[in-house]
Amino acid sequence: MTEKITILHTNDLHSHFENWPKIRRYLREERQRYEAAGNTVLTFDIGDAMDRAHPLTEATDGQSNIELMNQIGYDGVTIGNNEGLGNSKEQLIHLYDHANFDVILGNLLNSPQTTQPKWALPGKVITTKSKTRVLVLGLTAPYTLTYPLVGWQPISVERMLPYLLKQFQGQYDCVVLLSHLGLDVDRWIAKRFPEVNVILGAHTHHLLPHGELDQTTMLGAAGKYGQYIGTIQLTVSDDHQIEAAKASVIKTANLQSGTNDRAEIEGYRERGEALLSQDKLANLPVPMEKNWQGHSRLISEGLAALEDFAGTDAAILNGGLFLRDLPAGIVSRNELHQMLPHAMHVMKVTLSGDNLWRLVMEMEKNRLFLSHFPIKGMGFRGQIFGDLNYSGISYNQHEGTVLFRGEPLSPLKAYTVAMPDHYLFIPFFPTISIVGQNEILYGKLLRTVYGDYLAKQYPIRKEGENG
DSSP: OOEEEEEEEEOOOTTOGGGHHHHHHHHHHHHHHHHHTTOEEEEEEOSOOOOTTSHHHHHHTTHHHHHHHTTTTOSEEOOOHHHHHSSOHHHHHHHTTTOSSOBBOSSEEETTTOOOOTTSBSEEEEEOTTOOEEEEEEEEOOOTTTHHHHTEEEOOHHHHHHHHHHHTTTSOSEEEEEEESOHHHHHHHHHHOTTOOEEEEOSSOOEEEEEEEETTEEEEEEOSTTSEEEEEEEEEOTTSOEEEEEEEEEEGGGSOOOTTHHHHHHHHHHHHHHHHHTSEEEEESSOBOOOTTSOOHHHHHHHHHHHHHHTOSOEEEEGGGOOSOBOSEEEEHHHHHHHOOOOOEEEEEEEEHHHHHHHHHHHHHHHHHHHTOBOOBTTBOSSBOOOEEEESEEEETTTTEEEETTEEOOTTSEEEEEEETHHHHSTTOHHHHHHOEEEEEEEEEHHHHHHHHHHHHSOOOOTTOOO
């Protein structure tokens, strides 16, 4: 008699709690329905469940996300770059302290010891009632440039997947991979590792409405932001081999809303904003308004904050980073978070005079295009890139010359400029990645750097203190 295994999966929720009540209700009801029909039901999340763009995630360092995930009864989750790089090492170590599910992650090791972190399993074998042994593996995108800055050692898929399959050799009948690697890598794995039967995908926010059968491997993926929920149906023979696999998704918007959904969703935002509002940062003497296509007081303060934090004589910022104005008076972490929700850090870029000139030329060539260009991902949580602004650097359009602190660039002299690390990952300024000596200052997020600078420049005075 054949066995039926149903896999329910979510991915890349990115703290889009507006979909959470429907997702929770659907996963619970589907589990009950399939179990009542005699199926084995497994539920997984494939990473980037959290995103600090949501105030509750920011205020609780992601602990709120774990509380919500505990409502599901996940059989396992892996992490995405938002968990891995959006948290300090200490925050990630304790992110899952109160989780009622296993974190499965085989390719992110402690650095420099290169040991498996205690909060994650390299793999998990789940045995069904019919004695089918399902090996569940988890792999996340190995950001070799940034993970070491946080104290983690990422390992490539090419190295780690064969190692894990050998480590669990003889202990499984079929393999399910929780892959926060992206669709191209999933397809590569399917071609190279036929022993992997199911790949549940994430990271590139791709949607596979009916799955994708690549040789003998079924790929499934449910898009982004909880807009879809995925299902994989497996038919397993008496000798525990997969005979058939079928994938589908359901659109969350088509699911029925509950009477309390709206109040629950609004409550998450209100709670997060209330927590962030308790942390007062600065007392601004005048309002500071954003300006995506020009210069502004927010930009001036931001450029100064970058120079102060990085210890440089020049800085570059794009106006589209600033999503709201700052009012005069007391400013809290809540206003800073709403203004700069981005998952970005400050970066120091050192270039020769010739290469700094070339970088400025790249920026000037792209200036008009970028001033209205919608951009998503790579740490950016806004709408458009906006206008580029310099401090310590001036460009003469008619002569094509660049000055640094009022002096002509010396071709072989080294110059260091502060800017968001975002510029390293977008394709518009190749000089940075090709010849730049780049140091990402990973200790603080961009908004924290900005807030610390405002606190220093415009401190909140206690009664009786003189300015």
